[in-house]
Amino acid sequence: MTDRHLILAGCGHAHLDLLALLGRGFPAGWRVTLVTPQPAFHYSGMLPAIIAGAVSLDSADIPVARIAAAAGMHVHLASIASLDVAGRRVTLDDGHALAFDLLSLDVGSVAAATKIPGARLHAWPMRPFASALALMAQLDAVIAAHRPNDAVPVAVVGAGAAGVEIALALRARILRASLVPAVTLIDPMMGDGLPLPGAGSAFRARAARALASRAVRLRGVGVREVTGDGVVLDDPGSTLVPSVATAWVTGAASQPWLAASGLPCDARGFPLASAQLTLAPDASIFGAGDCVTLRDHPDTPKAGVHAVRMAPVLAANVHSVMQDGAPAARYQPQCSFLALLSTGDGAAVLRWKGIALESRWAQHLKSFIDERYLRRYRMLTPR
Numbered sequence: 001m002t003d004r005h006l007i008l009a010g011c012g013h014a015h016l017d018l019l020a021l022l023g024r025g026f027p028a029g030w031r032v033t034l035v036t037p038q039p040a041f042h043y044s045g046m047l048p049a050i051i052a053g054a055v056s057l058d059s060a061d062i063p064v065a066r067i068a069a070a071a072g073m074h075v076h077l078a079s080i081a082s083l084d085v086a087g088r089r090v091t092l093d094d095g096h097a098l099a100f101d102l103l104s105l106d107v108g109s110v111a112a113a114t115k116i117p118g119a120r121l122h123a124w125p126m127r128p129f130a131s132a133l134a135l136m137a138q139l140d141a142v143i144a145a146h147r148p149n150d151a152v153p154v155a156v157v158g159a160g161a162a163g164v165e166i167a168l169a170l171r172a173r174i175l176r177a178s179l180v181p182a183v184t185l186i187d188p189m190m191g192d193g194l195p196l197p198g199a200g201s202a203f204r205a206r207a208a209r210a211l212a213s214r215a216v217r218l219r220g221v222g223v224r225e226v227t228g229d230g231v232v233l234d235d236p237g238s239t240l241v242p243s244v245a246t247a248w249v250t251g252a253a254s255q256p257w258l259a260a261s262g263l264p265c266d267a268r269g270f271p272l273a274s275a276q277l278t279l280a281p282d283a284s285i286f287g288a289g290d291c292v293t294l295r296d297h298p299d300t301p302k303a304g305v306h307a308v309r310m311a312p313v314l315a316a317n318v319h320s321v322m323q324d325g326a327p328a329a330r331y332q333p334q335c336s337f338l339a340l341l342s343t344g345d346g347a348a349v350l351r352w353k354g355i356a357l358e359s360r361w362a363q364h365l366k367s368f369i370d371e372r373y374l375r376r377y378r379m380l381t382p383r
């Protein structure tokens with residue numbers, strides 16, 4: 001009898017526990033393939049610290065392809081381009097097709113597509129990671145051409161948690177080069193003048209103070225166009241916000257092949273996951289993290305904290321199905337969790353329940369949590 005085949009699609013936050021579990025051995029009669037476009041996992045929570053220059057680029061990486069290969073998995077460096085649910089087959093962007101008995105999806109989300117003229121050409125989305133690195137390279141090229149104390153204007157579109165952190169991180173990077181940052185954070189949902197639309201009022205007010213005290217300008221209007229000179233606002237005067245490096249941080253979208261697969265999806269094309277993280281009634285397809293919407297909790301934000309908490313549930317259920325058991329573990333999203341936004345200069349804004357404050361120890365706490373998280377999986381790296 002031929003071995004049954006498990007495919008792990010992508011390896012982000014939500015697959016790390018499954019990788020660790022399978023790293024200790026797979027149930028008999030199974031072979032496992034990891035399909036990933038790049039050999040390392042990049043921890044997005046540390047991207048702002050990388051941009052700020054506080055940590056090195058590789059400090060946010062886990063070499064997932066090496067870990068998988070050392071555990072006896074086959075590693076295929078490619079992206080999934082289509083999924084045939086009925087035929088139990090995925091097609092990859094390198095032309096290969098792989099049949100599966102069991103599929104686990106952790107392919108994350110992509111930057112929401114925008115029709116705003118010039119945005120694709122002159123702004124950098126913060127995912128994939130490579131795009132964020134390209135923004136850094138663009139900024140560094142401009143920085144290198146400036147003299148000390150010159151002003152360097154940058155803009156960030158999208159004032160959610162990631163947008164706030166990226167704005168402060170870009171400011172820190174410019175300051176490190178002894179230049180003068182002129183940072184503008186733009187979001188039409190900031191009509192009330194506060195960042196983090198949708199968050200609690202204390203957190204929003206504290207984040208607004210953190211931005212104001214660092215001279216980050218807030219513009220609560222939409223964007224008409226992005227040009228090589230900056231961002232043209234959708235206001236009566238078509239105001240130009242000058243920017244030499246524009247970050248685009250406007251939320252998460254689904255990969256189109258997921259909606260085309262025939263899996264039941266929400267209106268935005270994210271497959272609907274049960275509490276057990278199954279996407280198909282026969283438990284042959286699982287999914288977790290940003291790439292799914294929880295059927296019973298559709299408003300759960302696309303955030304790393306949920307992907308991290310889904311990870312052990314996904315690992316337990318996939319492993320159970322491999323042993324011919326039922327997926328019994330359930331994911332119940334918590335509505336309240338600790339939020340920490342780095343200010344890029346050694347402090348962080350913390351929100352816990354109704355409390356919001358800014359302090360340096362909050363940044364120490366964030367660094368401790370981030371490093372502890374990465375250490376847990378780095379330990380799996382073969383020597």
Ligand SMILES: Cc1cc2nc3c(=O)[nH]c(=O)nc-3n(C[C@H](O)[C@H](O)[C@H](O)COP(=O)(O)OP(=O)(O)OC[C@H]3O[C@@H](n4cnc5c(N)ncnc54)[C@H](O)[C@@H]3O)c2cc1C
Binds near residue numbers: 014
């Ligand atoms: C700048 C920034 C900062 C953030 N900071 C925080 C934070 O502090 N806290 C927080 O809770 N959330 C944060 N987030 C959100 C967080 O990054 C996501 O919610 C989290 O990455 C989701 O994890 P995941 O496992 O679903 O996917 P990811 O960790 O994104 O992993 C998905 C993986 O799938 C791979 N992949 C993509 N497409 C394919 C394909 N077609 N085939 C195969 N593989 C594929 C990718 O290469 C990637 O490795 C931040 C986001 C950004 C952009």
